[in-house]
Structure formats: C-alpha cells, structure tokens
Amino acid sequence: MDWLNTIIRTFFDFRAMAEVMPQLLAVGLLNTLIISIAATVLGTVLGMVVAVMGISPSTWLRVPARIYTDLFRGLPAILTILLIGQGFARLSQSVFGPSPYPLGIIALSLIASAYIGEIFRAGILSVDKGQGEACRALGMSYARSMALVVVPQGVRRVLPALVNQFIAIVKDSSLVYFLGLLVTERELFRVGQDAAVLSGNLSPLVAAGLFYLVITVPLTHLVNHFDNKFRTGRRRPAPPTSGLKEVKELDAASPLTTGSNT
Amino acid sequence: MKTPTPTTTAAPDAQAFHGSSLELRNLTMAYGDIEVLRNVSLTVAPGTTTCIIGPSGSGKSTLLRGINRLHEPKSGDVLLAGESALTVNPDTLRTRIGMVFQHFNLFPDHTAEENVALALWSVKGMPKAQAMDRARQRLAEVGLAERADHRPRDLSGGQQQRVAIARALAMEPEVMLFDEATSALDPELVKGVLNLMAGLGRRGMTMLVVTHEMGFARKVADQVVFMDEGEVVEAGTPAQLFDNPRSERLQRFLSEVL
Numbered sequence: 001m002d003w004l005n006t007i008i009r010t011f012f013d014f015r016a017m018a019e020v021m022p023q024l025l026a027v028g029l030l031n032t033l034i035i036s037i038a039a040t041v042l043g044t045v046l047g048m049v050v051a052v053m054g055i056s057p058s059t060w061l062r063v064p065a066r067i068y069t070d071l072f073r074g075l076p077a078i079l080t081i082l083l084i085g086q087g088f089a090r091l092s093q094s095v096f097g098p099s100p101y102p103l104g105i106i107a108l109s110l111i112a113s114a115y116i117g118e119i120f121r122a123g124i125l126s127v128d129k130g131q132g133e134a135c136r137a138l139g140m141s142y143a144r145s146m147a148l149v150v151v152p153q154g155v156r157r158v159l160p161a162l163v164n165q166f167i168a169i170v171k172d173s174s175l176v177y178f179l180g181l182l183v184t185e186r187e188l189f190r191v192g193q194d195a196a197v198l199s200g201n202l203s204p205l206v207a208a209g210l211f212y213l214v215i216t217v218p219l220t221h222l223v224n225h226f227d228n229k230f231r232t233g234r235r236r237p238a239p240p241t242s243g244l245k246e247v248k249e250l251d252a253a254s255p256l257t258t259g260s261n262t
Numbered sequence: 263m264k265t266p267t268p269t270t271t272a273a274p275d276a277q278a279f280h281g282s283s284l285e286l287r288n289l290t291m292a293y294g295d296i297e298v299l300r301n302v303s304l305t306v307a308p309g310t311t312t313c314i315i316g317p318s319g320s321g322k323s324t325l326l327r328g329i330n331r332l333h334e335p336k337s338g339d340v341l342l343a344g345e346s347a348l349t350v351n352p353d354t355l356r357t358r359i360g361m362v363f364q365h366f367n368l369f370p371d372h373t374a375e376e377n378v379a380l381a382l383w384s385v386k387g388m389p390k391a392q393a394m395d396r397a398r399q400r401l402a403e404v405g406l407a408e409r410a411d412h413r414p415r416d417l418s419g420g421q422q423q424r425v426a427i428a429r430a431l432a433m434e435p436e437v438m439l440f441d442e443a444t445s446a447l448d449p450e451l452v453k454g455v456l457n458l459m460a461g462l463g464r465r466g467m468t469m470l471v472v473t474h475e476m477g478f479a480r481k482v483a484d485q486v487v488f489m490d491e492g493e494v495v496e497a498g499t500p501a502q503l504f505d506n507p508r509s510e511r512l513q514r515f516l517s518e519v520l
Contacts, residue, residue, distance in 0.1 A: 130363060133332055133363070133367060134363065134367035134368070135381075136332060136353075136356065137330060137359075137360075137363075137430075138380075138381035138385060138429070139353050139355075139356040139381060140384060140385055141353050144384055144385075149369050153370070153371060243451070244450075246421065246454070247450055247451065247454060249454075250405060250420065250451065250453075250455065250457065251457075252405050253404050253405030253406075253454070
C-alpha cells in the first residue's frame with residue numbers, strides 16, 4: 001500500500017495542516033473574506049449603475065455600458081488584475097499607500113460589476129412591461145417608476161444569480177496574490193501555497209481549499225433554500241371558495257345598480 | 263329573486279366627480295412606419311361615458327394610449343378640458359388621466375393599500391400616513407376595505423381590478439380610460455366590475471371605455487364608437503349604432519357578436 005501512503009503524505013498530512021491552520025484562519029480566511037465582500041459590495045453598486053445605463057433609452061448611456069461590459073467580461077481576470085494592479089500602482093501609492101491590496105479589490109470589483117450588471121439588466125428586463133406602464137400612467141417619472149417599482153422586482157428575481165457571482169468573486173480573490181501582497185495581507189490561497197513550499201507537500205493547499213468550500217458550498221444551498229421559499233412560500237393556502245361571495249361583495253360596492261344591469 | 267335596492271340610496275362615500283371634456287382632432291398614431299390609427303376625431307363631453315367597440319387590432323387600445331401619451335401620437339391633437347395635452351409635461355398630464363388595464367398591472371410586492379397609496383406620496387407628495395388613509399377610503403368605496411393589507415396574488419381577478427380602479431381614482435383624475443378592464447375576469451365577476459364603472463359615470467366621471475361588453479355599451483354609454491382598421495367607422499348614441507347601424511362593416515360586426 002505504498003501509493004496510499006504517498007497520497008496521504010502529499011494531500012492529507014494532518015500535521016502540516018494543523019501547523020498552517022492558525023494562519024489560514026487569522027490571515028487567509030480574514031483577507032479572503034475582506035477582499036471578496038469589498039469587491040462584491042463595490043461590484044454590486046457599479047453593476048447597478050451599468051445595468052441602469054444599459055437599459056436606458058439614451059444611446060449615450062447604453063453604448064458606454066455595453067463597451068464596459070464587453071471589456072471586463074471578455075478579458076481574463078488575471079490580465080485585468082495585473083493591468084490594473086501594476087498599471088495604477090503609482091496612482092494608488094499616493095492614495096492608499098504602498099500596498100497593492102486596494103487595487104486588487106478595485107480590479108475584482110470592475111470584473112464583478114460587468115457580470116453583475118448583466119445579471120441586474122436581465123432581471124430588470126424580465127419584469128412585466130405593464131408594471132412600468134402602470135407607474136407612468138399614474139404620473140410617475142421614468143426614474144421614479146424604475147426606482148420604486150421595476151428595479152426592486154427585478155433585483156429580487158436575480159438574488160440566486162448574485163450569490164453565484166459572489167462565489168465566483170471568492171474564488172477569483174486568490175488571483176490578487178499576483179500583485180505581491182504583504183505577509184499580513186495574504187489570502188487563503190497564498191497562505192496555503194507558502195506553507196506548502198515549507199512543508200514540502202500539498203496538504204496546506206488542501207486545507208486552504210477546504211476553507212473555500214466552507215464559504216461557497218453552504219451559500220449555494222442557502223440561496224436555493226431561499227429561492228424556493230420566495231417562489232412558493234408566499235401564497236397563503238386557501239380553501240375552495242364560492243364565487244358568490246365576491247359577487248355579493250361587488251353588489252355592496254355599487255348599491256346604486258344592484259341587479260339592474262344587463 | 264333579489265329585491266332590488268332602492269335606487270335613491272347612494273353609496274356612503276359617493277362624492278361627485280368633476281370630469282373634464284376630451285376631444286381628439288385628426289389623431290394619427292404609428293408604430294414605426296405603420297400607421298395604426300388614422301385621423302381619428304372624437305368629442306367626449308364632460309361627465310359622459312364613451313364606449314369604443316371593434317375587433318382586436320382595430321386601434322382601440324392604441325387610441326387610449328395616445329390620450330395619456332403612453333405612446334406619443336404622430337400627428338393631430340388631444341384636447342383635455344379644452345387645452346392641448348400634447349404640449350404639456352406628460353407626467354403632469356397623466357396625473358389628470360386615470361387608466362385601468364386589462365391585466366390590472368398591480369404592483370405584486372405592494373399590498374392593496376400600498377398600491378393605491380404609492381403614487382399619492384411619490385407623485386402628489388402627500389405625507390405617507392395621509393396617503394394610506396386616502397388609499398383605505400378609496401378601497402372601501404370599491405368594497406375592499408377588509409382586503410387593504412392583501413397582496414395582489416392573494417386577491418381574485420375581480421378584486422385586483424377593483425384595486426386598480428381605486429388606484430386610478432385616488433389620483434382624482436378628470437378622465438378615466440378603461441382598456442378592456444373586464445376581459446381577464448371570471449365571467450361571474452364581470453357584471454359587478456361593470457356596475458362599479460357605470461357608477462363612476464353616473465357620479466360625473468368622464469370615461470372612455472374600450473370594451474367587448476356590448477350590453478354595457480348599450481346600457482351605460484352616452485356615445486358608442488365603432489372602430490376598424492385604425493379608423494372610426496361609425497359613432498353615435500347606443501340606439502343609433504346598435505339598432506340602426508348604417509355601415510355594412512358595423513352590421514357585420516354586430517351580427518357576429520350579438
């Protein structure tokens with residue numbers, strides 16, 4: 001059973017895992033979460049702007065949104081991260097200091113916003129046209145009917161897709177290591193990789209991988225649960241009713257004409 | 263047999279409306295290059311009900327959408343209370359014209375009273391508490407006082423349409439447009455909603471009603487307009503149109519539907 005031993009020593013060396021655990025928790029997990037959550041928040045805000053521009057009646061808003069989306073969705077994430085992380089290093093230094101960390105978050109946000117913008121756009125467009133028309137017929141402006149009625153309905157529909165996007169961001173956050181992070185700024189992957197070099201086997205990376213799964217898998221299931229609940233759970237079950245009940249209700253509403261029409 | 267309610271008993275909150283006059287002058291509307299409405303002229307006196315009948319695709323709905331400019335007319339003019347509706351701000355214009363749709367178009371994530379109150383606070387700038395009060399009053403008038411906190415999906419079609427009517431009335435419009443308001447309802451509930459609409463007419467609302475309910479048109483309308491192929495074929499009193507149709511097209515239409 002030599003091969004089994006090799007596999008265990010390579011991937012499941014528990015001592016190596018235990019050694020890296022404090023760092024994975026205190027540094028890796030923390031930074032991965034900070035980067036991912038910050039990029040998601042920024043990306044969602046930017047994505048909403050891109051989506052609203054993308055469905056605007058004005059060509060001057062629609063075309064830039066289209067180009068922006070095509071650009072950041074079409075390029076490999078690693079390339080965008082390197083171009084932004086290194087290209088704007090000077091500028092970033094004067095604003096955020098020497099760490100590439102903020103630029104990494106910004107690059108991830110830009111990528112995410114292109115995807116999130118498309119998710120929002122699809123959600124908003126899927127709302128029945130009658131909703132916007134009803135608003136306009138009541139005298140609401142386009143902006144107000146969007147903000148109060150159409151967009152909230154569209155967003156609610158795409159919550160599951162947004163969580164998927166968050167999962168993608170969690171995974172892409174590992175790419176930020178290319179920018180050269182300080183020791184205290186390392187995220188899960190980098191912590192795992194550094195430890196793997198020291199221990200001489202891949203177990204620390206496996207441990208890092210487990211942490212990714214701990215973040216992503218429950219989220220997926222949570223969102224499915226809520227999706228089902230929102231889809232089916234809001235209708236109140238009611239026993240069969242007689243139509244006569246409502247006919248009486250109607251008669252009461254217009255007593256002037258009871259039984260006199262047709 | 264039901265004992266008829268004495269006709270002198272008015273509904274508790276039945277205040278009078280002050281409908282405005284409405285006039286269409288050579289109204290022409292187009293989708294792209296296709297003219298769907300050609301040179302339609304029509305005069306609706308204040309507080310009267312005009313029913314528009316005709317086959318699907320004849321431009322009835324487009325006509326209504328031109329009046330409140332959900333679709334901008336290509337040429338011609340719409341006069342609301344004697345003044346051109348095409349030169350004013352469309353949002354301001356629409357607060358003066360209520361519209362009720364075939365498929366209700368209620369906001370599904372709002373309760374009935376929130377549906378009615380939304381435009382009151384967001385367009386008219388009414389304080390929210392006052393808007394909700396007004397909403398409950400309007401809902402009570404259409405017999406839905408007890409369902410004010412229900413969401414549209416917990417209401418029947420007839421109830422939803424009544425919420426939609428209350429929502430339009432809450433804005434205190436001068437004209438009401440009904441676009442096949444009873445076409446999507448349970449057959450049993452059609453009459454009740456039509457009665458409600460007839461009541462509005464009697465209380466002085468100016469109404470333009472696109473409908474397939476010939477009984478309603480004959481009984482309630484002051485004027486009936488028959489449209490086909492984007493044009494007004496014949497217009498007149500219900501008696502003129504239903505008992506003495508002059509055009510062959512209307513005779514044919516009536517022979518099919520009555």
